[in-house]
Amino acid sequence: MAAAQLRRSLTASLVRVAVLAALFALLFQCTVHPSSHPAKATATAADAAEAGMRQLLTRQAAAVLHRDRPAFLAAVDPRATGYLTRQRKVFDDLADVPLAAWSYRLVATGAFPLPPAADGTVRTAAQVELRYRLTGFDTQPVSATYYLTFAHRDGRWYVAGDDDGAAAGKHSAVELWDQGPVTVVRGRYSLVLGPGSVTALRRYADEADEAVPQVRHAWPDGWTGKVVVEVPGSLARMAALLGAEPADYRNFAAVTAGEAGGTATFHSDRVIINPEAFAGLSEFGRQTTLTHETTHVATRATTTANTPLWLSEGVADWTAYRTAGRTAREIAAELSTAVAAGRVPAALPADADFHATDAAALSRAYEGGWLACRMVADQWSPARLTDLYRAVAAGGSVDSHLRATLGLTLPAFTARWRAYLQQELA
CATH class of the missing domain: 3.30.2010.30 (Zincin-like)
Structure with missing residues (x-):
């Protein structure tokens, strides 16, 4: 009897231990291991959402290239009636433009503040890049940035707007x-x-x-x-x-x-x-x-941030006027008036001068740049002018490139240009 009671007591104890171990394991699984699962689930949901938006953009881009109006409009949220009306018109207005390529790239989500939709629709604010080329003319694409609202409803994504980011300064192209x-x-x-x-x-x-x-x-x-x-x-x-x-x-x-x-x-x-x-x-x-x-x-x-505007605008004017058959005084009327009055510029036009709001001052900047480039072409050669242009774009100081190309320092070049203004315009 005592042995039987002992066996029953041991068996009960073992059962209790097993039950406690099972409960502890279950508790551990429920409270410890899943701590990383919400993040993984969130990441998976975000990835799936972005994949859905990319697929939508791919379908809409293909619809533009194939001139498929129903497919293009199928990507637009039917509840966004104003945007839908505008997109119908955009598709029609684009009809005659010769497109060699048209594609969208989802750049980022969360691109601007977007309040929850009143009807509970899931919405995403996205930055999207449009890239397109015109047939026979573009070797590189034009790239434009759009700030789009995407809406998710009934298991599918739609584009629902392109102006919700405006209040935050995010304006679509x-x-x-x-x-x-x-x-x-x-x-x-x-x-x-x-x-x-x-x-x-x-x-x-x-x-x-x-x-x-x-x-x-x-x-x-x-x-x-x-x-x-x-x-x-x-x-x-x-x-x-x-x-x-x-x-x-x-x-x-x-x-x-x-x-x-x-x-x-x-x-x-x-x-x-x-x-x-x-x-x-x-x-x-x-x-x-x-x-x-x-x-x-x-x-x-061959134009970079290193190229001063007097050189880039001057070369453009030199090219435009080189066969014009008109005198410097006829072309540079504003600068001629200034020089005749004894107001010879002390320095080559600064970049800021080409953004002047005063029309006369703006003209003097362009005329000064033109005559600097004209002087190089006349007193050296057109080839030397283009050599100077390319060299400056590559980097380094303008002074160093003037020395290497023309044999003059920047102050010496400026003095020669001032004398040339008086010679041509006075």
């Missing part, structure tokens, strides 16, 4: 097709895009076609020998394309995108017209303006 239907005119060396008629845009194409051979004579290498010109409907729309304020470009008849900055990054250059200022130009002014801007397209590969 603007392209011509965001402003209305785009008319396309092809020239021999040019592609002109804008909202105007074919007749109106044909004149720009003809002028660009005349500009390209002039530029190729001065800059035969390092560019395609083609130019894309965009003609928006107003100064305000030009500024929107550049991600800038209209006042910044009021005094400019045209600019070359990439020179100007803004929200778009133009690896392939665009000459963008200010139609209000361009309309006031003479035929000579229109032609020299387009030749000037086309020179910026040609010299892009």
